[in-house]
Amino acid sequence: MSPKSFSQAAQADSVDRIIDYHVKTKHHFNRYARSLGYLDWANQPDPFRRFEGTQLISLPLLSPDEEPLSPTYQAIYERGTVLCQPLQLTTLSRFFEFALALSAWKKAGESEWALRSNPSSGNLHPTEGYVVLPQVDGLELNPGLYHYAPKEHGLERRAEFPAELVAQLLVSFPSHAFLFGLTSVHWREAWKYGERAFRYCNHDVGHAIGAARVAAATLGWNMTLLDGVAQNTVAMLLGTDRKQDFGEAEPEHSDCLVVVWPTQAVKGQKLGVKDDIDIKEIPLALESAIVKELAGGAWYGKANRLSDEHGVHWEIIDEAAEASWKTESCRSTVPLSLLSNNASHPVPFTPHGPSAGQIIRQRRSAVAFDAKTSISAAMFFHMMQRVMPQAERPQLERPMPWDVWPYDPTIHLLIFVHRVDGLTPGLYVLMRDRRRVSFIQQTMNPELSWTIAPDCPDGLPLYWLLEGDAKKLAAQVSCHQDIAGDSAFSFGMLAEFEGTLRDRGPWWYPRMFWEAGLLGQILYLEAEAAGVRATGIGCFFDDPVHEIVGIQSLAVQSLYHFTIGGPVEDRRLQTLPPYHHRSRA
Numbered sequence: 001m002s003p004k005s006f007s008q009a010a011q012a013d014s015v016d017r018i019i020d021y022h023v024k025t026k027h028h029f030n031r032y033a034r035s036l037g038y039l040d041w042a043n044q045p046d047p048f049r050r051f052e053g054t055q056l057i058s059l060p061l062l063s064p065d066e067e068p069l070s071p072t073y074q075a076i077y078e079r080g081t082v083l084c085q086p087l088q089l090t091t092l093s094r095f096f097e098f099a100l101a102l103s104a105w106k107k108a109g110e111s112e113w114a115l116r117s118n119p120s121s122g123n124l125h126p127t128e129g130y131v132v133l134p135q136v137d138g139l140e141l142n143p144g145l146y147h148y149a150p151k152e153h154g155l156e157r158r159a160e161f162p163a164e165l166v167a168q169l170l171v172s173f174p175s176h177a178f179l180f181g182l183t184s185v186h187w188r189e190a191w192k193y194g195e196r197a198f199r200y201c202n203h204d205v206g207h208a209i210g211a212a213r214v215a216a217a218t219l220g221w222n223m224t225l226l227d228g229v230a231q232n233t234v235a236m237l238l239g240t241d242r243k244q245d246f247g248e249a250e251p252e253h254s255d256c257l258v259v260v261w262p263t264q265a266v267k268g269q270k271l272g273v274k275d276d277i278d279i280k281e282i283p284l285a286l287e288s289a290i291v292k293e294l295a296g297g298a299w300y301g302k303a304n305r306l307s308d309e310h311g312v313h314w315e316i317i318d319e320a321a322e323a324s325w326k327t328e329s330c331r332s333t334v335p336l337s338l339l340s341n342n343a344s345h346p347v348p349f350t351p352h353g354p355s356a357g358q359i360i361r362q363r364r365s366a367v368a369f370d371a372k373t374s375i376s377a378a379m380f381f382h383m384m385q386r387v388m389p390q391a392e393r394p395q396l397e398r399p400m401p402w403d404v405w406p407y408d409p410t411i412h413l414l415i416f417v418h419r420v421d422g423l424t425p426g427l428y429v430l431m432r433d434r435r436r437v438s439f440i441q442q443t444m445n446p447e448l449s450w451t452i453a454p455d456c457p458d459g460l461p462l463y464w465l466l467e468g469d470a471k472k473l474a475a476q477v478s479c480h481q482d483i484a485g486d487s488a489f490s491f492g493m494l495a496e497f498e499g500t501l502r503d504r505g506p507w508w509y510p511r512m513f514w515e516a517g518l519l520g521q522i523l524y525l526e527a528e529a530a531g532v533r534a535t536g537i538g539c540f541f542d543d544p545v546h547e548i549v550g551i552q553s554l555a556v557q558s559l560y561h562f563t564i565g566g567p568v569e570d571r572r573l574q575t576l577p578p579y580h581h582r583s584r585a
């Protein structure tokens, strides 16, 4: 066999293995995906990873009215309206606050648990965050790799990197660019959800990417996924391959890196060695030889063990992680648009509407819906428009947050409309890439109507499929959860599944879940801004969802469900401020 056909055969084998994982972890009406079946409370994983022996640098706890002030929620979606902030400790603090920090503590009787800016399946929070920082005047942090500790709102210094070497690594990016990385502790989700947990960890990565993109937008910063980097390189840079630092502790699976950069040179902050005018494109990869050299430096800390014992180890998760590991790097670049680099009319604080910070802080999952609140068709259409990536544009000219995503969409929405004033209840499809209409149509029952929804804004590819009351059906296929039927609308996220994996490779499996999580994150915030509330739904019966519209093959698969409506508060719970345990510096 030639080397090429050998690697093609290996890829086909990995695709088969990841599809096998997907099929085996489906929930069926008569059988859920394998899990322990009960909660082993004695070994509940610690939601907070720490690296013992590292220096913890506290990030300042900022009140909403301290600098940097948050722009309005509306402004973050209007390119060029948010004042670009310099990279310093306070802005980095805001970035982490809005991306991954604690947002509240909830208390019921003796138990207390923290919520965060990013949601997580079962509130188990498998996602860990890192930053690679260059030398920046006024930042007060040495160049290196830092792990974010959400409970302390601090950065643990994992590695010291020579300033010149980090500068070399980041030389092709605009000045003051830094890297943000995400990893997952699969065990945290597997403890409760067993074999399906790899899916949930990846949903959570998508949510975290979305939360970070929005956080960056509040500071006038840009961001893109560096998806040309091979996963071994991500692991090397984030130190997750350092077995000596993990020992008996639960490993972290390196997921992805993104690059974040200020959209314009910031007054008062000296630019680096390069002139940003020369930067016309953003590479989506890193020089692995430099990463290797950086990884050879001084490292600090040993990971804490999160559970004393692991009742069962779910091998299938390791197999899925291995099959979908991105082994190759790819040297692609994206043009740096003038639009993305120019905050021409900065409006740091406009008086209209809630601030982005307020919406981010108040984001919560609804635990129940009132089965009566309806939303207007205008509000519904607005939400649908928000998740349209405008794929016909170059990546960095797409609307936030879709400028972070270096791909055309693979996810479309199958919507159960229950209570939208002016819209007939029933089933609808939002095609996030209109070029894919006939493909999706062919996978479904040919008798579906596929007419443009009445009064739909021009250019929004929202199709009406079937009229009817789908409240019971939506709840039934969502593991009998009433939240899917008591809301204003709920939906399944349909991925172009098998073809994507076979064409692009098995590493696309996690990416489809990231795309779904990113989309969910935006709608969590949109729901808050509209005065309603959302909840992600990871538990649904896979094939019964497909059967509703006659999907019979793996060409299209629903990967994540979501619901939005009028919430019912659980008044038994007490809410405490996020950092009441940390005295203000």
Ligand SMILES: Cc1cc2nc3c(=O)[nH]c(=O)nc-3n(C[C@H](O)[C@H](O)[C@H](O)COP(=O)(O)O)c2cc1C
Binding pocket: 115, 116, 118, 119, 120, 121, 122, 123, 200, 203, 204, 207, 363, 364, 365, 366, 367, 481, 483, 535, 536, 537, 538, 539
């Ligand atoms: C990927 C994902 C799947 C979820 N699945 C469900 C679900 O099936 N049912 C549910 O009631 N909540 C679900 N949630 C909501 C979580 O329970 C919630 O995010 C978590 O408890 C944290 O609360 P918060 O979102 O208010 O911060 C899901 C959230 C995510 C991110």
